[in-house]
Amino acid sequence: MKLELCDSRRLTGANLYWDRPAAIIDVAIEGAADEVVETWVKAVRRWLDCVGYTEEETCYRLYQGGASLLVSAPIDVLYSMCELNEVAWAETCHRFGLGEAPDPGEEEPRLNRLFDEERNPPLLALQEAARENGVPFLWDDDEVSLGYGETARSWPPDRLPAAGDVDWSAHGAIPIVLVTGTNGKSTTVRMTASILTAAGYRAGLTSTDFIRVGDRLIDSGDYSGTGGARLLTRQPDVDMAVLEVARGGLLRRGLGVEHANAAVVTNVAADHLGEYGIHSVADLIPAKFIVHRALGPHDPLILNADDAGVAEHGPKLGKSICWYSLDAAHPKIEEARAEGGSACFYRDGGLYARQGAEDRCVAEIMDIPAVRGGIVRYNVSNALAAMAAAIALGIGDEAIRSGLAAFRGDEHDNPGRGNWFERPAEGGPVRILVDFAHNEHGMSALADTVNAVGADRVILLMGQAGDRLDKDIADLVRAACGMRPDRLLIAELPGYERGREPYEVPRLIRQEAEKIGIPPSNIETFPDPREATASALQRARAGDLLVLLALTQRSEALSLVHDYLGKRDTSGG
Template sequence: MNRENITLILDDNRRLTGKNLLSDQPGAIIDAFVNGIDKLIVVNIWSIYANRLLKAVNWSNEKIYSRIFEDGITIAISAPLDALYAACDLNEMAWQLTCEELTHTENQEEIAVAIERLKLTIAEEANPKLLELIKQSKAHNIVYLVDDDEFSLGYGTTAQCWPISALPEPENINWSQYKSIPLAYVTGTNGKSTSVRIMSQIIEQAGQCCGVTSTDFIRVGDNIIDHGDYSGPGGARMLLRHPDTQTAILEVARGGILRRGLPIDNVDAALITNIAEDHLGQYGINTVAALAQAKAVVAKGLLSNGQSKGTLVLNADDKNLVALAPELLVNKCWFSLHEDNTTLQQHKQKGGAVCFVRDQKLVYSLQHEESIIIAVNDIPMTLNGAALHNIQNALGAIGLAKSLGIGDKAITAALSTFASNSKDNPGRGNQFKINNAQVIMDFAHNVHSMEAMAVTTANIKAQRKFLMLSHAGDRTDNEIINLTKTALKMNPDFIIAAEVQPYLRGRELGEVPQLIVDTALSHGMKKCDIYTFNSPLSGTKYVVDQLQKDDLALLMVLSERENITALLHEKSI
């Protein structure tokens, strides 16, 4: 082994606050790039140092975890919840000692001195009263939430918060007053936000005030608390502590799961919409199979003391989920566009919960008892069956709602009114009617979602078809070309390539639109039918001016969505 060729680079060092990809415990995790040496050797040496340091600070009961991926390793330790910053220091110290040994680098600090510094950090961070409150909460089977600033008991109307610096005495707490509420996770590559919004309307129809977190906003009932990405633990805490939240649907994205772990330990149901290539190369997740494993962490939220306490709703048309499912030892509900789907049929024959399409109707079955929920053509967002991805979203929502014990009447009522418009589902397949032409606006940003929109619009008859595309500059040339090729499955008559200046991300002006133009030309489009504009808004204005009766326009909008929505509403009048 040539030590001069060894490359060891720490990529990220962070806290884990919930159940995560490697364990069910809080702790600290490091992602590191490793080259020029067997990765298992690096893990083994790190393990020796990590265990030595854990013993030295009297954390002998804590565990170590590791994962080897294509170009690196992930190494983690469990730790007390009141010492996660110190845990990050300890893990990084074990990593540093590993690097020094493998590269023959002189120790930057005496181990004995470093251990004393760690002990001091642990002592400063320690909060024994917090740990006792958590212990008592578990003993009383009471839900709790904790962050750097606050500790709370109960969810929704029963939630009560205390500052971390002024915690109550456990013996003064009336434990019986704190209650949980119905809870569900939603994850997947595409369709998460749509599913969350459908569920919100279903729960509203069932007479409950629904709180949702998503990558777009956090909302309680009709009140948007804040806009932004709230798909992590922070959004979940804010929602569950809100006094009006009666049922909570929590969107959990890959990034939040990998950064911090699950927002809360236990939920009643969870939905995984699908798994497709997106955001690979982050946190050591480099393959679709690894991405599926990361998304499937939501299944841990259904487990309590090793027993499945809830139901996991899965897409039987997704080969990655079908392959992964045997590892997930929880109750399952499968859904599919096809009644004869093998996975679905096998589950149905055992009396398991399934949801599928039969004769253009959505059917739910449990213990061999079937109920017809709604016809495809009665669901506005399916565009009379052209939007297959929204039929899947409806099936997943049915499975999730039934897993939460919601009745058919509420589900049917919600699906019959939920539309692909800027009110019900902003940014996702929003429909407008302009000059007796149909306009659909979406912001598909990966091949899977782009294909869904291209297939949908290919299935819609029109006199002429317009396609506007814009892509973020941080994607590779191949990714931009593949996105464009996928969008061309719409079979457009005209292409509008729009620059997205806020998302150049290192690209030169005009570089991305030129890739779109070149791809379109290579696939048989005529140069005279391709137009470029300096923004999505200017491209939209051009399309709107061209629209005639029975035309169809698909506008893929990454930026200026609010201005474009306002323009389309104005022209729709």
């Protein structure tokens, strides 16, 4: 038998398993998993008795090759509960003949000391009072806050006010939308924020690229987790928030807010499989749907009816659903019509909303720059999701039209995602598409767009991080080759090998491309995306379409594109 502790962490909000915070360990198990888990549960109960937390509960999830093991905990002792969970696991391993047994004479006083040092009764009292008064409550290692936006106030965790001294009427909430999914969530977040801005609100957003309120950039970086949610909702100038919620943050920490007014699931497809016990799309679907735990009984769960997994899983949750689809005759849309529910759909060049007994056209495709006349189908879908979210917040049709028209999908309002450039040339323009497609689902959608646009030659630049499975990389390449590239430029991603040897991923990409039928002479490998971009631009000629998938070094790639657009010579090949 093999038993191994892979990861130990805190779940600070509602999560895949339940609505409460917990200490979680991910473990590898080769052998009788049920027997191992049963032994762990008994060990946890003994150690909980030792530290006086007998009312806490356990739960677990078995998966291929391992398990996730949780112990619930009040928010003020989560670090200590992680220690307890690890001790219980060590005892479990020992009972199966692996490792030394924890010494009760050492571990019991150590754990009690840790719990005593971490315990913070004023924090729990403030949390409970906030719940009773319906006031948003956020906490982390550095700050505890009440209220959102201009009503937010923060204190250090060791200098908290007594619950009775707080003027609870001075703290309030702001409308919040959560957006998750494998692809399209960043664009949907930014489209929604554009609509809210057009409606006159100071819209804040978090994303994998930055966090901002209106045009004010707070910081650059990945803010799609709990930290981004806290930072944004504590800003004094935010009065509506759209939060990108990524898979990693959901599985590492859970939700960053307790309540949202609407939640969007764009789609669920294979990506980042093999992490946190998520080995298949079937595993990933419930993880994405964690966002439903933030919704009240009447808050809409906005779902993409065109995604089979989303359409199947959503109705199981007992939530109020607003479906959206590119097909006006989709069964889910027809079902919403029959039941008097809400839906958004595309029909005859327009984005329509169904509420009650009427369909109404909210926006015309030709007035939405990011969809390029309807060619970019995935952005039509994202626009429907953003429209549905805006309607859920009570935004009027005129603001929705204005917001979608203002969102150009360029490098300024959606950097690295569907950014189109064109350089005039005799014989036809050189067109350039900079995008972030990085999984089979997103790449297939991009290939549809490229094929709809057409070109004399397609020059494709791609790479991939090393933490993807070989199969996922092969699937990505097959989808990419659906663009029928005349030249394939493969870029190594320095710093993103993630356990693989240098150039191992480019070799896998080349092998799969050659299997598909790309001639070896039409494939080149480069040390990084910048050099690959420079080569593509140097050899571009009239009529070409350059598809640059800038997963890293995006700013460098965009800078090279701008340099190229400023030149006159269009020769090369």
